[in-house]
Amino acid sequence: MLVNIEKLVYGGEGLAHHEGATVFVPLVLPGEKVGASEIERKKKFIRARLDRVVDASPERVVPPCPHFGSCGGCDYQHIPYEGQLKYKTEILRETLRRLGRVEWSAEIKAHASPPWHYRNRAQWKVRPTNRFEDQLTTDAILGIGYFRANSTTLCPVRACSILSPLLEKTLKALREAIESSEFPQTLREIEAFVDASDSKLLLTATFSGFPARAPELAEKFRSVAPQTESLLFFDPTRDRMELFGPGFIDYETLDAKYRVGHFSFFQVNRFLVEDLAKKVANLEETPEENEKFHLALDLFAGVGLFAVPLAKRFDRVIAVESNPAAARDLENNVRGKGAIELRAVDVEKFLDRHKETPDLAVVDPPRAGLEPGALKALLRIGPKRITYVSCEPPTLARDLGVLREGGYDITDVQLFDLFPETFHIESLVRLRRQV
Numbered sequence: 001m002l003v004n005i006e007k008l009v010y011g012g013e014g015l016a017h018h019e020g021a022t023v024f025v026p027l028v029l030p031g032e033k034v035g036a037s038e039i040e041r042k043k044k045f046i047r048a049r050l051d052r053v054v055d056a057s058p059e060r061v062v063p064p065c066p067h068f069g070s071c072g073g074c075d076y077q078h079i080p081y082e083g084q085l086k087y088k089t090e091i092l093r094e095t096l097r098r099l100g101r102v103e104w105s106a107e108i109k110a111h112a113s114p115p116w117h118y119r120n121r122a123q124w125k126v127r128p129t130n131r132f133e134d135q136l137t138t139d140a141i142l143g144i145g146y147f148r149a150n151s152t153t154l155c156p157v158r159a160c161s162i163l164s165p166l167l168e169k170t171l172k173a174l175r176e177a178i179e180s181s182e183f184p185q186t187l188r189e190i191e192a193f194v195d196a197s198d199s200k201l202l203l204t205a206t207f208s209g210f211p212a213r214a215p216e217l218a219e220k221f222r223s224v225a226p227q228t229e230s231l232l233f234f235d236p237t238r239d240r241m242e243l244f245g246p247g248f249i250d251y252e253t254l255d256a257k258y259r260v261g262h263f264s265f266f267q268v269n270r271f272l273v274e275d276l277a278k279k280v281a282n283l284e285e286t287p288e289e290n291e292k293f294h295l296a297l298d299l300f301a302g303v304g305l306f307a308v309p310l311a312k313r314f315d316r317v318i319a320v321e322s323n324p325a326a327a328r329d330l331e332n333n334v335r336g337k338g339a340i341e342l343r344a345v346d347v348e349k350f351l352d353r354h355k356e357t358p359d360l361a362v363v364d365p366p367r368a369g370l371e372p373g374a375l376k377a378l379l380r381i382g383p384k385r386i387t388y389v390s391c392e393p394p395t396l397a398r399d400l401g402v403l404r405e406g407g408y409d410i411t412d413v414q415l416f417d418l419f420p421e422t423f424h425i426e427s428l429v430r431l432r433r434q435v
Contacts (some may be wrong), residue, residue, distance in 0.1 A: 012075030016270030100397030311338030351377035
């Protein structure tokens with residue numbers, strides 16, 4: 001079918017209409033006429049595959065990555081970076097309006113990132129395959145890369161330019177070792193994280209059966225990736241793991257050092273992590289006359305990226321984190337950094353028991369957003385201000401709708417482009433309780 005692309009929507013696709021149905025097509029630009037093939041049909045929409053571009057947008061550029069279009073990691077390499085920021089801002093604004101009934105006509109400040117070599121974390125899939133790039137083999141070998149778009153089929157990759165230089169170097173070294181059959185066939189995934197200086201590695205290797213002679217295999221990993229500071233072998237089928245190293249690396253930003261362990265979350269964009277933390281903590285804000293900052297809640301605190309700078313402005317900070325691994329890192333990271341109290345508990349349970357009204361509540365939930373019970377409890381304690389950090393515009397819009405009905409006004413919306421070349425959007429929204 002031939003369709004005209006009307007706009008881009010959240011998820012990396014373009015929207016069009018054909019014979020009364022809404023059609024979603026990836027890898028396109030508004031204004032383009034494209035040929036597409038149906039791959040999924042529902043009652044009201046069709047999901048399609050891009051076959052050819054009939055009339056190209058003048059914005060369209062040649063993607064620099066040879067894997068683009070097959071690999072599911074990137075969505076926007078055919079769009080110049082300034083265009084990516086423009087479209088993401090439009091998508092965020094429309095999503096807030098359509099799903100949250102938030103008519104935000106003021107500026108959405110976009111914080112740009114260098115579009116390449118920005119990631120400090122990667123998750124590489126490892127699978128047996130009889131095809132590596134264009135080379136057919138008779139015997140199954142392991143390949144390393146990412147899943148293809150909308151599938152669990154491996155797309156082996158030879159390079160990945162959104163990774164930090166050390167991560168990309170490590171990927172290439174691991175690929176060579178895997179092609180040489182130096183790792184067991186049960187290897188299924190390698191997650192890698194680098195420190196702020198891009199000089200030390202945290203590696204987590206996941207297996208479908210725990211490897212024999214693990215210490216020898218650990219030495220092989222270290223010879224392939226000598227910058228490895230800590231290495232963990234994990235077999236989820238038997239819930240078995242073995243650690244080689246301290247179990248963490250230190251990440252320095254905002255004049256603080258954060259311990260980040262193998263199962264802890266940390267922001268992935270090494271260029272914008274400091275700017276995001278500054279904005280969340282409002283370190284550049286001048287207090288209004290007679291305004292004092294007493295209590296801040298840092299909900300979904302992770303390893304303390306926001307709690308530590310918040311302690312520079314508030315008499316007390318309560319950091320809430322339920323993940324045991326992250327809570328251990330958090331406890332270490334907030335020690336000696338001010339009056340920060342740790343609560344290793346689910347956010348909803350904490351809010352249900354909390355009585356004191358905070359001056360500020362920072363919420364940085366997972367993609368699912370805030371649970372209804374947590375939202376209700378947050379409205380009950382009534383923070384004077386709320387800073388909502390979100391990686392998922394649809395759930396952000398939903399939760400903002402509830403907060404506005406509960407007596408809050410939105411005062412600021414910002415977009416942090418933590419994920420260039422992809423459709424993902426990180427946003428920061430500030431709210432103030434109505435007087």
